[in-house]
Amino acid sequence: MSDLIVNGQRYALDAQVGRSLASVLREDIGLIGTKIACNEGHCGACTVLLDGVPTLSCITLVHTVGEREVTTIEGLRDHPLVESFVRADALQCGFCTPGQIVSASALVEANPHPSREEVRHAMAGNICRCGAYPKIEEAVLTWQD
Amino acid sequence: MKLLQPSSLEELDAAGPGLLLAGGTDVVPILRNKLIDVDTLVDIRAVVPRGVDGTRIGAGTTLAELEVDPQIPAALREACASAASPQLRAMGTIGGNLRQATRCWYWRMHYPCFLHGGDRCYAQTGVHREHSVFANDRTASAHPSDPAAALLALNARVRTNRRELSISELYRLPTNDNRDVVALDYDEVILDLEVPTPEASTYLKAMDRQKYAFALVGVAAARFGTDVRLGLSGVAPIPWALDSAAGLDDATPLPDNAYKIQIARALIERALEAVG
């Protein structure tokens, strides 16, 4: 049996081969901030970081994660992006928002001063059906304010 | 289901048959939807090279790594940048991208179509706006890979654990006897790519959204001296080479997708202009 490292904590991995990282995070560990909206890797709601890389946890088989560190929204609750999303009103129903923030955190980690075009390029994989996009863009551009 | 994780090519050979898994962006949904029935998965990430070294690209390099790599030709960089979503590019490898399955909705919905071993193509008489305008007599499936079109224009070569072949040899039109579009054995693994450096190259893509959609038409152009090579995505069951825009006159569009030819003509003209 292997382990799973999530937000700095080590968990014993006890799951059938074939299960997704998203389902283990949500159902076994209880980290419900990671949402499942399409479960086919198309919408970005389930985005987590694996060693800092934005990854779709709904199509990641949990047994392939290995020693890579998983960061979920629960591990980013103190990130300034949370505050900037709220301040800019960058969420409506909020169901996609944790995934948006996870994606944005990877962007600003690599590029603290992204341009508008860079934000659009890095955030295009996170669908927001409410259409909070203009304010998501603003929240990412002003994350350090 | 079993997951094998070989750490060397020898272990891989010893692993026996199984479905190869790297980034998993296509394989996992396909498995979950039971489009392929397997009981063994082989995680090849530890045995496939990753990274760029001059003109050599490890097949385990992700599209996200390639889209920002200054060592590789612009056409490939642009093709990677325009493919899929940021997360999918961060997960998906170039080797896996070249072997992705068709996006045809009939195939994905288990219609007993030609590519599934059946005797007809449902798209031909159904909805085919996103389908092929070339070589679409048996199947109208359109090849979805942006990087494959770029690599075709760049005349890249592919090294597997068995052999070396050109990118045009990697793909084959499916026949009655063999419905695959990739000319590799089931357990053959792409290890790396050798990508020649052109004087100039570009990739242009028409899609239904500004970003994050498969190509309706993608056009790659690469100039080596006075020789310009073109590779197209989204127009044939495999990445499609053309000598010039005149080749579009041979297209055989279906009732609802002739518009692709018009787009291809404009993009080819622009791509040729861009590479000089």
Added chain:
Amino acid sequence: MARLIRTEKEVEGNYTEQWIVVDEDPVAQWPSGPLEIVGRPLARVDGAERARGEAVYTADLQLPGMLHVAVLRSPHAHARVTQLDLARASEAPGVRAVLTPDDLDVLTREPGYPGAAIAAVAADTYDLAAEALELADIEWEVLQPLLDPDEAVQQGSLIDEPERYDRGNVEQGFAEADVVVETEYRTQTVLHNSMETHQSVCQWEGDLLNVYTSTQYIWGVRAETAAKLGLPEDKVRVVCHYMGGGFGAKNHPGEYTFIAAELAKRTGRPVRCALTRREENLTTGNRHATIQRLKVGAKADGTLTALVGDFVMAVGWRGFKSWTAGPMKMLYHCPNVSTVEYGAKVNTGPNAAFRAPGFVEGTFGLECLLDELAAKLEIDPLELRRRNHSDSDLVDDRPYSSKNLIECYRRAEPHWEKRDEVRARSNGPWKHGIGMASQIWFGAGGPPSYAWVRVGSDGRALVVTAMQDIGTGTKTAMAQIAAEELGLPVDRVQVSIGDSARGPYAAISAGSSTTPSMGPAVRAAAHDAARQIIEIAAQRYHKEERVLSLKGGNVVSADGGSWPIEEVTGLLDDAQILGKGARGPNPTGMRVLTFGVQVAEVAVDVETGEVRVDKIVAVHDVGRVINPLGASSQVEGGVIQGLGHTFSEDRLLDPNTGAVLNQTLDAYKMPTIADVPEIVTDLIDVPDEHLTNLGSKGLGEPPIIPTSAAVANAIRDATGADVRSLPISREEMLRALAEAKEKEKTREAPTAV
């Protein structure tokens, strides 16, 4: 004292008479313009818990012992189940109960659309339930599906009676016309695709049923579920604290709720029935496709003399005809109008309300038609609309409670005037242009709706009402209204929503009605509480009540003196001040509507058919704006959904089988962040003096209504091409460009000869 009155209630154009209980003394409206808290931007009060992933949506709920349901659905658009045996499925690992059509009437043996529910299995996990379904022994007689809506109308396959509307005499109107334009427009089927799929968790506690559900209407789910199960309504408790989007598709309990309730009863365990994304896109509703055959007559000066519309709607196997003729009847001052609406019953998924149902579609047709007329008359399109402005409602022959459409046009004018400048940006294959379209819609809200306000000795207020916030920010707006009335900083006001067992009846979150329905009730309740605080303060400080008011956290006396509210409430100890409020009636004999105009700037690549929207200016008149920040988010969201509808969203059906081909989000393409233009929001923000104690109308729907027409008109301005069919895909754009070129040739031909 409470008073029972008979009043008119309007929901999206339908009037019903009903009794409501109202307070004796209505509260006067606040003055126009931003107040201390109302009318000023406020970040949403529940933003942090949503952003941090702490908010528990229905999808996140895990109850001890909870079972999961997989539903067996028809793969056929039209079929008959000739054999159904779940014996093997019921013995599969982890299976706890199964349901067939014999057990529950929402399951069927005669599916009329792909995805219709046939049977259900509850198991320990969803995967086990799904695997068990594969063991179902089922045989089908596949029937020919009817898919073409025109054919359905011809065959008499209709959802209900065709709806006819006539005013004046259109024949006479056309006789008076100098110019007549006749055109056909089409709109496609669009899928809601809320991020949280439709789902419920049902749990029985004795004879009480707890329904945790993703809904826009807690009380509707309660009533419909109680009726279905034959329970008193108070025996059904409906809970929805957070929900992940609805857009009109979550107004009812849905079969999944009934399936979960029945399986929970049979197993004695909590049961989740959650739809997958694919099921979501088969069965939970859609904006139905329309075919609009329209004709307009006008005098040379642009005065409309006649409007005729023949509307065919592909409703689906069930559902309702959206109000596609609405804009034609309501938007302009045309004396002669004749419309007929057919609801085709076809073998596709049932429709559901989708953000301004019918008006999005009907406005696309009507406002494109108006621009084609303007071109023929050589009249400026904005001027044409001004000339046909209506000062009163001609459908019911009533005055408007308020209308500031002319002011909307005035504010749009500076953008509209940049037409030459925008066209001059054209460069190579990229042609630039500008277009506009007007908007009309309902949005009055109405009674009944109630709220309670509780103030404790700490001087904090709790607003209690069993409404839901579907992401529109109504919870935040309610906090602002209560804080304003109580003179408290907004961080001392908390709002409790989302539970039918905690608080009074609250309105549906649909029809742009939540804020105009709930806001006045919350204000009335806060007013009731404020009055009691003042009464206590008057006794404590020996002042007359009439000189006291609540402001900035203090009780302020007009003749000097100011005391912190908590000093007054501190007297209460464990006693509490309880305020209650009810939504009053809508103004009798008036039409309460919302208005607006949008201007679109686009660029078209005439060689590849690519269209880029550079800018949308959205000017809307929705009465008083409670939260300008949240309001601009609503506008942007509406415009962006409108752009998805305009360009890339289209439910595709296999023409032979009726199968939905793009159920997944790679193939069904909603806008991403990269598709968004600059969006300028400009709200008139003048209270409707006749409407409630707030003067606020709804804003959820107006912004999506004119977007596609404004874009199509901008494309015509840029290229001369008439796009008449949504979505404006590459092929539709290239077709329209080719048609325009052809037209140009034939126009030139006679001169050449």
